Amino acid sequence: MKLFTTGCMKFDGNTFLILDQTQLPHQENWLKCENVSQLVEIIQKLAIRGAPAIGIAASVLLGILAEKGLTKEQLLDAADTLRAARPTAVNLMNNIDQMKRVIIDSDDSSYITKEAETLLDEDIQLCGSMADHGASIIHPGEKLLTHCNTGGLATAGIGTALGVITRAHEQKKDIFVWVDETRPLLQGGRLTAWECVNRGVPHKIICDNMAAMLMAKGQVDRIFVGSDRIAANGDFANKIGTYSLAVLANYHKVPFYVVAPKTTVDPECSSGDLIPIEQRSSDEIKGVSGSFGSCQWAPNESDTFNPAFDVTPAELVTAWILDTGVFTKQDLPKQSWWLG
Numbered sequence: 018m019k020l021f022t023t024g025c026m027k028f029d030g031n032t033f034l035i036l037d038q039t040q041l042p043h044q045e046n047w048l049k050c051e052n053v054s055q056l057v058e059i060i061q062k063l064a065i066r067g068a069p070a071i072g073i074a075a076s077v078l079l080g081i082l083a084e085k086g087l088t089k090e091q092l093l094d095a096a097d098t099l100r101a102a103r104p105t106a107v108n109l110m111n112n113i114d115q116m117k118r119v120i121i122d123s124d125d126s127s128y129i130t131k132e133a134e135t136l137l138d139e140d141i142q143l144c145g146s147m148a149d150h151g152a153s154i155i156h157p158g159e160k161l162l163t164h165c166n167t168g169g170l171a172t173a174g175i176g177t178a179l180g181v182i183t184r185a186h187e188q189k190k191d192i193f194v195w196v197d198e199t200r201p202l203l204q205g206g207r208l209t210a211w212e213c214v215n216r217g218v219p220h221k222i223i224c225d226n227m228a229a230m231l232m233a234k235g236q237v238d239r240i241f242v243g244s245d246r247i248a249a250n251g252d253f254a255n256k257i258g259t260y261s262l263a264v265l266a267n268y269h270k271v272p273f274y275v276v277a278p279k280t281t282v283d284p285e286c287s288s289g290d291l292i293p294i295e296q297r298s299s300d301e302i303k304g305v306s307g308s309f310g311s312c313q314w315a316p317n318e319s320d321t322f323n324p325a326f327d328v329t330p331a332e333l334v335t336a337w338i339l340d341t342g343v344f345t346k347q348d349l350p351k352q353s354w355w356l357g
């Protein structure tokens with residue numbers, strides 16, 4: 018595997034290391050990832066998260082294991098275990114399926130490692146294209162809003178929605194971004210805010226329930242979010258709370274965009290109802306845990322409901338910003354519209 022460093026993972030020639038996002042923004046700990054069970058645990062506890070990033074991390078580990086001499090059968094088993102680590106983000110499945118095709122077809126492990134490198138490089142390039150397409154929509158001086166984390170911690174590159182926002186900032190468009198804190202795991206308040214600080218993007222963190230008031234006061238010009246899976250009809254799954262933002266945006270006539278690479282599209286999935294939604298543990302709802310410590314505020318006896326994602330219907334989307342271009346509702350009837 019070639020040496021590389023992204024915002025959330027690196028390979029130093031010997032060890033595959035993953036930045037532990039559960040401890041950000043206060044501690045930057047890199048976790049060693051040497052085998053499949055370690056990576057599954059790292060993915061499930063969201064030490065690495067974000068649809069593109071988990072797909073790339075899983076592919077990179079397969080590339081490293083191929084170099085270490087695992088047999089075809091062992092690699093295919095490893096691929097199946099990694100593919101099942103989280104259910105909603107289709108990038109993981111798409112990337113693993115691509116790796117499996119190469120594992121099955123090739124008798125030379127260097128092709129498998131090369132494929133992982135190609136997927137890594139491709140994700141960086143897809144992010145760049147999305148950022149360019151999306152930034153071209155933003156006018157100087159606009160106030161934007163984003164949800165969850167979709168930057169260099171969620172991809173191998175500049176990001177999806179946060180990539181668009183960052184590119185507009187790099188183009189000196191004098192933008193400002195409202196960062197939804199994103200309960201329950203605070204991917205906005207901890208991770209997007211940290212990336213905005215590092216990238217110099219002007220921002221303020223808000224609690225998720227403040228977005229409506231800002232829209233009513235005309236303080237939000239556009240909303241950009243990422244996605245974990247886009248169905249063929251344009252419905253999409255993203256971090257819980259995205260659907261409420263889309264409904265609010267529709268009521269207040271604020272343009273609402275989903276930004277994702279083509280690896281997030283699931284052509285087999287005809288509509289959002291069919292997207293599997295991950296349910297997570299009640300601890301995440303009953304309290305918080307991170308670099309700041311742990312506490313529980315809810316009664317032990319209370320039960321919880323904790324879906325990690327929701328589905329936004331296509332009718333609420335102004336445009337789908339993909340690496341292949343910017344698509345609107347008029348494009349949806351076209352066969353394989355996401356390929357441009």
Ligand code: MRU
Nearest residue numbers: 066067068167171177243244256
């Ligand atoms: O549970 P997470 O933190 O993995 O959820 C991440 C999101 O919902 C992101 O918006 C999505 O993966 C797109 S990231 C480029």
